[in-house]
Amino acid sequence: MLSHRAQILPASSTAALDAHIKSLLADGADIINLTGGELDFPTPQQATDGAHQAIDAGHTRYTAVAGLTELREAIAQRLNTHWGCAYDPAQIVTTNGAKQALAQLFTVLCEPGDEVLLQAPHWVSFPHMIRLAGATPVVIPTGDTGFKITPEQIQARLSPRTKVLLLNNPSNPTGLVYTERELRDLAALAVENGLTIVSDEIYGDLVHDGAIFTAVASLSEEIAAHTVTVAGFSKTYAMTGWRIGYAAAPLPVAKALSAVQGHTSSAPSSISQHAALAALAEDTDTELARRSRELGTRRTALRDGLNSLPPLRLAVEPQGGFFAFVDVSGLYRRPEDDAATIAQELLEQAGVAVMPGQDFAAPHHVRMSYAVSSSDISQALDRISTYLKTTTHRSTS
Known part of the structure; x- marks a missing residue:
C-alpha cells in the first residue's frame, strides 16, 4: 500500500x-x-499583540500563497539591513516554518536521481527531505576538517548529477560558524560548476563571542543569483509553534516554490503572518x-x-x-x-x-x-x- x-x-x-x-x-x-x-x-510581546490585533480586525482569511505583501516587504528589508542581502519582496516566499521551505526547495530544484551535496554531521531531516524529492544525498564527512566542508571535498564528489550544495550556517548540531573567506571559496566553486546553493541560515541571528555571521547571498550579485536563503522566526523570535519561515530566492525559483506551495499547503496562517510582521518592528x-x-x-x-x-x-x-x-x-x-x-x-x-x-x-x-x-x-x-x-x-x- x-x-x-x-x-x-x-x-x-x-x-x-x-x-x-x-x-x-x-x-x-x-x-x-x-x-x-x-x-x-x-515570544516577543509585540508579536503576540500583533496576532491579537489581527484576530480582532478579522484578518482570518486566506492570504496570497507567498504570504502577505507587507510581511514579504519587511523580510526583504531585514535581510538587507541586517544581513546585507539585496532581495526584492517578489523573491520572498513565506512558508509553514523553514522546514517546509527546505522540503519544497528540493522538489523545485531536483530531478529524480540528481545529487545534493551536504556535510556530516548534519541536521537529521536533510537527507530525508532530499530523498523524498527523488534526489540523492551525497554526505561528506567533516570529522577530519574541523567539522566544516571544504572546496576540495566538494570537488572530489562532483558528478554530472550534482545539482545542489546544501549549507547550514551556523551549523546544527555543531554550532560552528563559517567565515566569510570559507563561504566565498565554497560559493565560487558552486558557481563555477553551475550548482544552486541552498543555505539554511535559521540560526544566523544567534552568534556568540565575536563570531561573525555572513549570509551567502550577501557575498556578490553573482553568488546571490545561485543562492536560496532559508530562515524564519522560530529561533530568533522564539516562535516555533507559530510556524513561520521563508525562502529568499532568485525570482524563477521563488515563483516555482510558490506554485508548489499553492498546490500543497497554501499560505501559512494569516494570524501567524501578522505576528511575524509585528516581530520585525525595529523596537524588538x-x-x-x-x-x-x-x-x-x-x-x-x-x-x-x-x-x-x-x-x-x-x-x-x-x-x-x-x-x-x-x-x-x-x-x-x-x-x-x-x-x-x-x-x-x-x-x-x-x-x-x-x-x-x-x-x-x-x-x-x-x-x-x-x-x-x-x-x-x-x-x-x-x-x-x-x-x-x-x-x-x-x-x-
Missing part, C-alpha cells in the same frame, strides 16, 4: 525524542531536558540583543562545565545557535556502545536528556541544548558529574 519512499522514511528522531521526554515530564519525571531545538524565551532589536547575550552566557556555562567533566569532550567551540556537540566515546564500556547507549544511561541514571548523534551522522556524539535556563544547565552538569563518578568507563583510544 505504501510507496517505497514512505516505507523507508523514519520518523524525525529529534521530534520523537523531544515528545517522549515532554511526555515523561508531564507524568512527573525528574528530567532536565537538553534535547530541544527551541528557546525557552517567550533591543530585546533580541538582550536575549542573545543571555544565550551566550548559557553557552559559556555549559562549555566550561563540560570541559571540566572528562572523559566527556566538547568536540568544537559552539559559535552560533544553541547546541553543544559532545564526544562521548570515552564513556564506552562495551564494544557495542555508541552515543545512543550513553544517552539512555544519562536519561535513566542521571535524569538528563540529550540527543544521540546517530541521525546526525555522528554516532559517537550527543547534542546538548543550552536553550534552557542557567539553573537547568547547572543542575544538568551536577547530575552528569555524579553519574561519571559512580560509573566506570573505558576509553576506546
Whole structure:
C-alpha cells in the first residue's frame, strides 16, 4: 500500500525524542531536558499583540500563497539591513516554518536521481527531505576538517548529477560558524560548476563571542543569483509553534516554490503572518540583543562545565545557535556502545536528556541544548558529574 519512499522514511528522531521526554515530564519525571531545538524565551510581546490585533480586525482569511505583501516587504528589508542581502519582496516566499521551505526547495530544484551535496554531521531531516524529492544525498564527512566542508571535498564528489550544495550556517548540531573567506571559496566553486546553493541560515541571528555571521547571498550579485536563503522566526523570535519561515530566492525559483506551495499547503496562517510582521518592528532589536547575550552566557556555562567533566569532550567551540556537540566515546564500556547507549544511561541514571548523534551522522556524539535556563544547565552538569563518578568507563583510544 505504501510507496517505497514512505516505507523507508523514519520518523524525525529529534521530534520523537523531544515528545517522549515532554511526555515523561508531564507524568512527573525528574528530567532536565537538553534535547530541544527551541528557546525557552517567550515570544516577543509585540508579536503576540500583533496576532491579537489581527484576530480582532478579522484578518482570518486566506492570504496570497507567498504570504502577505507587507510581511514579504519587511523580510526583504531585514535581510538587507541586517544581513546585507539585496532581495526584492517578489523573491520572498513565506512558508509553514523553514522546514517546509527546505522540503519544497528540493522538489523545485531536483530531478529524480540528481545529487545534493551536504556535510556530516548534519541536521537529521536533510537527507530525508532530499530523498523524498527523488534526489540523492551525497554526505561528506567533516570529522577530519574541523567539522566544516571544504572546496576540495566538494570537488572530489562532483558528478554530472550534482545539482545542489546544501549549507547550514551556523551549523546544527555543531554550532560552528563559517567565515566569510570559507563561504566565498565554497560559493565560487558552486558557481563555477553551475550548482544552486541552498543555505539554511535559521540560526544566523544567534552568534556568540565575536563570531561573525555572513549570509551567502550577501557575498556578490553573482553568488546571490545561485543562492536560496532559508530562515524564519522560530529561533530568533522564539516562535516555533507559530510556524513561520521563508525562502529568499532568485525570482524563477521563488515563483516555482510558490506554485508548489499553492498546490500543497497554501499560505501559512494569516494570524501567524501578522505576528511575524509585528516581530520585525525595529523596537524588538533591543530585546533580541538582550536575549542573545543571555544565550551566550548559557553557552559559556555549559562549555566550561563540560570541559571540566572528562572523559566527556566538547568536540568544537559552539559559535552560533544553541547546541553543544559532545564526544562521548570515552564513556564506552562495551564494544557495542555508541552515543545512543550513553544517552539512555544519562536519561535513566542521571535524569538528563540529550540527543544521540546517530541521525546526525555522528554516532559517537550527543547534542546538548543550552536553550534552557542557567539553573537547568547547572543542575544538568551536577547530575552528569555524579553519574561519571559512580560509573566506570573505558576509553576506546
